[in-house]
Amino acid sequence: MSFSVAAEAYARFMGRFSEPLAVPFADYLELEPGLRALDVGCGPGALTAVLAARLGGGSVSAVDPSEPFVAAVRERLPGVDARHGVAEELPWPDDAFDRAAAQLVVHFMADPVAGLAEMARVTRPGGTVAATVWDFVGGTAPLTVFWRAALSVDPDAPGEARLAGTGPGQLDELLGRAGLVDVTSTMLTISVDFASFEQWWEPFTLGVGPAGAYLAAQPDDRRDTIRDACARLLPAGSFTLSAGAWAARGQVL
Template sequence: MGRFSSPLAVQFAAMGLDGVPADARVLDVGCGPGMLTLELARRRGADMIAAVDPEPVFVAATAEACAGADVRVAVAEDLPFPDDAFGAALAQLVVHFMSDPVRGVAEMARVTAPGGRVSACVWDHGGGSGPLSDFWRVAAGLDPAVRGEAALQGASEGQLVGIFQRAGLHDVTQSVVDCTVAFLDFDDWWRPFLQGVGPAGRYVATLDDVAVARLERALRDELGDTGFEITARAWAAVGIVG
C-alpha cells in the first residue's frame, strides 16, 4: 500500500495545506510509517509538523525518517494536544480505521484553530475503485464469505462529508484524488499480499496452500503476467473549523 500512499500524499498534502498560513503548525493523524508526514515536512519543514499513530513501531519509524517532527503514540479519538494548536490537521487513509470516526474528526477539529482546515481521505472501496478492489472482487468470486473493505466508514461517496458534518465542521467539501502505480509484472503486485499485512494480507494468511494457489491463479488470469498499471481513487473531504 505504500506504493499508493506516497503519490497520494503529494496531492492530499497540497489539498490540506491550501490557504493555511506558512507559520501554522500542521498535524498528521494516523501517520503510519510516515508517507504523509514526510510530504508535509518537505513542504513546511519538520519542526512545523506533528504526527500521531497508535502503533509504537510506526511512531518510531516516522520519528527516525522525519527528524525534528513531534511524533507521538496516540489515537485519533484522544489527541495529546491543546485546543487550537494547529492551522491544519490531516488524516490520510485513517478515518475508516478509527473506532469512532466522528469523535476522531471532532478531535482533529478541536486541536485546529478557528478558520483552520481539517482534511481526510479514504480509498473508494465502496465504489470499487480502490487499489485493492481487483483483489477483493476476485477473492469474493472464489469465496462468497469474503468481507472486503467496501463497508468501511468513509469508503463510499458522501460518507466522509457526513462524518465531517456530524463532527461540527463547516463548509465541508468533497473531492476525488487519483493516483496511478505501475507494476513490473504480476509477481511484483502479488508478493506483498503474502506478508500478512493489512486486511488483504490477513485474509490470505487465513487460507491454506491450495486456496492461496487458487486465488493466485485467478488473479493472474485477471491481471496478466506482464507489466500493468492500477489507478486508484480516493474520496477526500475538507472542512473548516468554526
C-alpha cells in the same frame, strides 16, 4: 484498528500507493508557509514526509497507534513531533494546529466521528480538517482487484467497502457530524507502475491490513486460488494500476 506489523512491511504493501497519494492530498490541504499541521494515523510517514518537506519538520506533528510506525517516523523525520496515540484521544491541546489531516485512516478509527471531532478540537478556529479514504464502494481502490478475486473464491470474504468513508458522500457526512462546516469533497487519483504480477502480489503475503490478515488466515490451497484469480484480472507483463480515493475537508468553527 492498529496495524501490528513492521513499518517496512506496511511500506512495501501500502506505501507504494499511499506515498503517491500524499502529494495530491497535501495539495488539497492548501498549505502555506508558517502553518502547523498534524498527521493523524501517520503510519510510517507517507503524508508526514510531504508535510515536513513543505512546512518544515518543526511545524509538523504526527500520531499513530502503532509504536513501530511512530519509531519509523522519528527515525525518518527527526524534526517531526511524532507521538503514540489514537485519533479519539489526541495528545495535544486545543487549537494547536492550522491543518489536521487523516490519510487512509478514518475507516480504521474505532469511532470515526469522535476521531474527526478530536482533530477539530486540536485545530484552531478557521483551520481545516481533512481526510481521504480509498474508493472501495466505487471499485477504484488499489485493493479492489484483490477483494474481487477473493470474493469470487470465497463469498464470505469481508472486503472493505463496508468500512466508513469508502463511498461517495460518506466522508462529507462524517465531517459534518463531527462539527465541521463548509464541507467539500473530491476524488484524488494516482497511477502506479508494476513490472510484473509478482511485484504487485508479493506484498499481499506480508499480513498487512484487512487484505493481508484475510489472506494469511486462508489455507494454502485457497491462497493459491485467490492468487490465480488475481492474475486473471490483471494484464500479463508490466502494467499500470490507477486508483481513486475520496477526499473531504471542512472548516473549524
